[in-house]
Amino acid sequence: MIFVLGATGKVGRALVPALLDAGAAVRALTRDPAKARIDPRADVVQADLDTADLPALLDGVDRVFVLTQGAHHEPAVAQAAARAGATHLVKLSTTGVHFGQPDPITLAHAEAEQAVREAGPAWTILRPGAFMDNRFAWLRTIREENAVYVPEGDPASALVHVRDIAAVATLALTTSAHEGATYQLTGGEALTTERQVAILSDALGREIEYVEEPESAARQRMTRMYGWPAEAVDGFFALKRASADHEHVVFGTVERLLGRPPLTFAGWARENAAAFTYPYRG
Ligand SMILES: NC(=O)c1ccc[n+]([C@@H]2O[C@H](COP(=O)([O-])OP(=O)(O)OC[C@H]3O[C@@H](n4cnc5c(N)ncnc54)[C@H](OP(=O)(O)O)[C@@H]3O)[C@@H](O)[C@H]2O)c1
Structure with a gap:
């Protein structure tokens, strides 16, 4: 068991x-x-x-x-x-x-x-x-505003x-x-956040707006829009700062162990496109 x-x-x-x-x-x-x-x-x-x-x-x-x-x-x-x-x-x-x-x-x-x-x-x-599933955090603003808000300096991520x-x-x-x-x-390639949004746009068949905002605005959004407590917001940014220099690093372990390349963000975007579409009518 x-x-x-x-x-x-x-x-x-x-x-x-x-x-x-x-x-x-x-x-x-x-x-x-x-x-x-x-x-x-x-x-x-x-x-x-x-x-x-x-x-x-x-x-x-x-x-x-x-x-x-x-x-x-x-x-x-x-x-x-x-x-x-x-x-x-x-x-x-x-x-x-x-x-x-x-x-x-x-x-x-x-x-x-x-x-x-x-x-x-x-x-x-x-x-x-x-x-990749962390990008479900974009569901709400994509559905409501057809936009993704990203804290300035967001690193490329594998x-x-x-x-x-x-x-x-x-x-x-x-x-x-x-x-x-x-x-x-990790996945097989490091993608900038802007590139991730472009890939998701392709899967949805419409262009999603990509907006960089200062950390202070991102913090306010998490509190106002998602109701995150202050400690959770602090924890998120502490983790983000600590991982910023490493997120681009690609490890070959998935391919070595599974005998095939890692699944791609483009594939993830196609699998999940419907979730991002509803109820946006743009
Ligand atoms: N997201 C990332 O990018 C990332 C990267 C590396 C590592 N991680 C690690 O991955 C882990 C999170 O995995 P995930 O994203 O798959 O989880 P998740 O989607 O956040 O779901 C949390 C799970 O934990 C269960 N849970 C929460 N509190 C519980 C409690 N008090 N007692 C019993 N079960 C509880 C929930 O079950 P119910 O609600 O059904 O009870 C649910 O199944 C964390 O350790 C995180 O540090 C995440």
């Missing part, structure tokens, strides 16, 4: 069906099964990691995909998994750890990686860079498709070949 944390999130939504297709039995975690749309072949369990009875949650689990928001729960999860007799932990981390970034999210991942390595079971660490992360995680969770390995995972 493979236990998937974060089963309803960007990576988990791709990973659960990939594992099931590979023939694995999957237990999927969510705080709200009524709202979650999890592949019906999975065994869905309800718990909140803030309050969960970890020994009960991990009972009978062989392998665990360790993905949490902020990574703070992970040392306790890793230790409870070891006590429950799990044999392999696959942790979703970030390239920030590879680059030694000092922002709080990266530091929490570095600590959680260490806890996973020391817990006892075999381990594999997956360190993706920024996800965005990775979550299905590539899920495909590598599936290999790691269903074979023993990747025990003890740490992998940096």
